[in-house]
Amino acid sequence: MTDLRAATPLVLVGAGKMGGAMLAGWLENGLDPKGVVLIDPAPPPEMAELIAGRGMTHVTAPPSDLKAAVIVVAVKPQVADAVLPGLAGLVGPGTVVVSVAAGKTLERLEAGIGPAAIVRSMPNTPAQVGRGITVAVANGRVTTPQKVLVTALLAAVGKVEWVAEEALIDAVTAVSGSGPAYVFHLVEAMAEAGRRAGLPDALAEKLARATVEGAGELLYQSPLDPATLRKNVTSPNGTTAAALAVLMGEAGLQPIMDAAVAAAARRSRELAG
Numbered sequence: 060m061t062d063l064r065a066a067t068p069l070v071l072v073g074a075g076k077m078g079g080a081m082l083a084g085w086l087e088n089g090l091d092p093k094g095v096v097l098i099d100p101a102p103p104p105e106m107a108e109l110i111a112g113r114g115m116t117h118v119t120a121p122p123s124d125l126k127a128a129v130i131v132v133a134v135k136p137q138v139a140d141a142v143l144p145g146l147a148g149l150v151g152p153g154t155v156v157v158s159v160a161a162g163k164t165l166e167r168l169e170a171g172i173g174p175a176a177i178v179r180s181m182p183n184t185p186a187q188v189g190r191g192i193t194v195a196v197a198n199g200r201v202t203t204p205q206k207v208l209v210t211a212l213l214a215a216v217g218k219v220e221w222v223a224e225e226a227l228i229d230a231v232t233a234v235s236g237s238g239p240a241y242v243f244h245l246v247e248a249m250a251e252a253g254r255r256a257g258l259p260d261a262l263a264e265k266l267a268r269a270t271v272e273g274a275g276e277l278l279y280q281s282p283l284d285p286a287t288l289r290k291n292v293t294s295p296n297g298t299t300a301a302a303l304a305v306l307m308g309e310a311g312l313q314p315i316m317d318a319a320v321a322a323a324a325r326r327s328r329e330l331a332g
């Protein structure tokens with residue numbers, strides 16, 4: 060079983076919301092902070108604190124004297140093309156590059172960093188609490204041991220799926236990469252609907268948040284599928300049935316979700332550049 064020590068030296072390029080969430084998860088799971096080199100000219104303040112507190116090396120540009128075991132590229136897709144060529148010097152014969160950038164194809168990544176073992180992946184921010192899910196696709200240069208190493212790294216912050224067909228990553232991005240935002244928006248919408256139904260602000264927010272937290276945890280712990288869990292809430296001719304007649308109706312959630320996921324997948328394809 061590959062442990063996270065094999066991932067060092069690990070160079071994390073960009074410690075913002077996604078890179079920072081993964082880094083927090085890795086440290087929680089035993090990655091040696093001394094083996095981490097963070098490249099970020101302007102990490103968010105909470106990351107700067109974590110970096111200093113855990114003794115990680117922090118630089119603002121790629122060092123010239125290092126070959127990485129793993130390079131995780133977690134900068135915005137819009138800056139990836141500019142950043143990638145500067146990382147080429149960190150690539151040695153054993154290095155595997157893992158990109159989390161939305162839209163950036165394996166071909167585009169290789170055009171930027173040069174010939175290398177590259178994994179294109181799509182994680183999500185629940186990685187911060189070890190409950191992310193990442194889908195990954197490898198180029199032809201990734202060896203089996205590198206795939207095992209990347210799996211260990213990604214598995215330290217949640218579930219991992221590999222796909223052989225790169226085109227699936229756009230839909231993956233639209234469902235699980237962006238998906239946490241849809242769930243957080245559901246909380247906002249439920250709270251707002253509660254306020255409009257007469258609840259005081261604080262109570263509406265508390266009820267919406269606790270309901271999604273609890274339903275998520277129940278889904279996590281239960282062996283039942285979501286449809287069964289939904290039916291377990293729904294008494295015949297009761298209040299839930301009345302609400303679901305709206306949510307599952309013709310103008311309900313499904314067509315809205317279809318449109319949202321299609322829009323995100325389209326944007327992912329555009330971000331290829």
Ligand SMILES: NC(=O)C1=CN([C@@H]2O[C@H](COP(=O)(O)OP(=O)(O)OC[C@H]3O[C@@H](n4cnc5c(N)ncnc54)[C@H](O)[C@@H]3O)[C@@H](O)[C@H]2O)C=CC1
Nearest residue numbers: 073074075076077098099101102133134135136159160161
């Ligand atoms: N936020 C999310 O939920 C998810 C984001 N992603 C992907 O993760 C990547 C990063 O997104 P976020 O973390 O949300 O953005 P962010 O803006 O929070 O983080 C980007 C980080 O990159 C740093 N950076 C900028 N220029 C740099 C450079 N030249 N060298 C090194 N670091 C540099 C910034 O200072 C910042 O800390 C994007 O490609 C995005 O598509 C993927 C899955 C989910």
Ligand SMILES: O=C(O)[C@@H]1CCC=N1
Nearest residue numbers: 161232235236237238
């Ligand atoms: O919004 C974005 O583009 C990134 C990719 C998936 C989640 N956040």
